[in-house]
Amino acid sequence: MSKKTAKGASNVSQMILSYLLSLFLVGIALAVVLMITLGRAGYYKSALQKSSYATAVYESLCENYESYGAAAGFSPDVITSFISPEQIEVDLGKAVDAMYAGDISMQEHPEIHEAAMTTMKEDAASRGYEVTADVESALELVADACQADYDNYVCVPLVSQMAGFIDKMEGYALVALIVCLLLALVSIFFITKPRGSAPFKVRLLTFSLLTSAIVCAILTFAAYPMLNLGNLNISPTSLKLLVCNYIHGMFTSFGIFLGIYVVISAALIALEIAARRKAKHRMSKMEGKEV
DSSP states (O other), X not given: OOHHHHHHHHHHHHXXXXXXXXXXXXXXXXXXXXXXXXXXXXXXXXXXXXXXHHHHHHHHHHHHHHHHHHHXXXXXXXXXXXXXXXXXXXXXXXHHHHHHXXXXXXXXXXXXXXXXXXXXXXXXXXXXXXXXXXXXHHHHHHHHHHHHHHHHHSSOTTHHHHHHHHHHHHHHHHHHHHHXXXXXXXXXXXXXXXXSOHXXXXXXXXXXXXXXXXXXXXXXXXXXXXXXXXGOOOSSHHHHHHHHHHHHHHXXXXXXXXXXXXXXXXXXXXXXHHHHHHHHHHHHHHHHHHO
């Protein structure tokens, strides 16, 4: 095989590796995005907060509590005074933490029962009613209903399905990250190892980075609108907003890698331009000496 043929074969193999490198870089981005979104309790809490899920739960609980209060003779202001959107948001956060810790059981809130009893007793006493044993037993039923509703509403949606999926996803994402990192390093090694034009090698690496950046840009800016999740038939609206915010945040996280790959590409392009200018300057000096 002639040197020219061998060099051509080497160039082709380097170009193939450059293409594969772009796939591995996208794989790295995908694995990391999954780990910092689906794999983090903080990300789920952020999606809950952005979707105003706690406020929607609060409003639903208030409707239920007001019906209980009407039956027991308490005004809406009284029967809903011991819960708040802020408290619900805190308890939702605790439920998320519990899910990520592997606890998928329903979180109980006996403090709601106690707060309901205290509130109702104080209101009854302030209006001149004697809280007898029979009255207290009746109030216990109302407090039980308030806690039961709170336990049922203040929880992570689809917790059993989410927990199982998160465990599997974290394992797969970690394996994918390690494999893609190793393959990317091997690709870079075999692209840069053979003898040949340094600018050609730089251009191949730049091509890989820019191709990966384009894919990340599509995922960041175009993929979510294409899903058209706004038309999903999910009820209540707060759950729909939660799903939309959760998925939207995942796609926008690819913007991190878009920025990283563009910056590295720009640095490589700047190095190549600087090297060309240096080479031209050297050539002009040599030509001047010859003259």
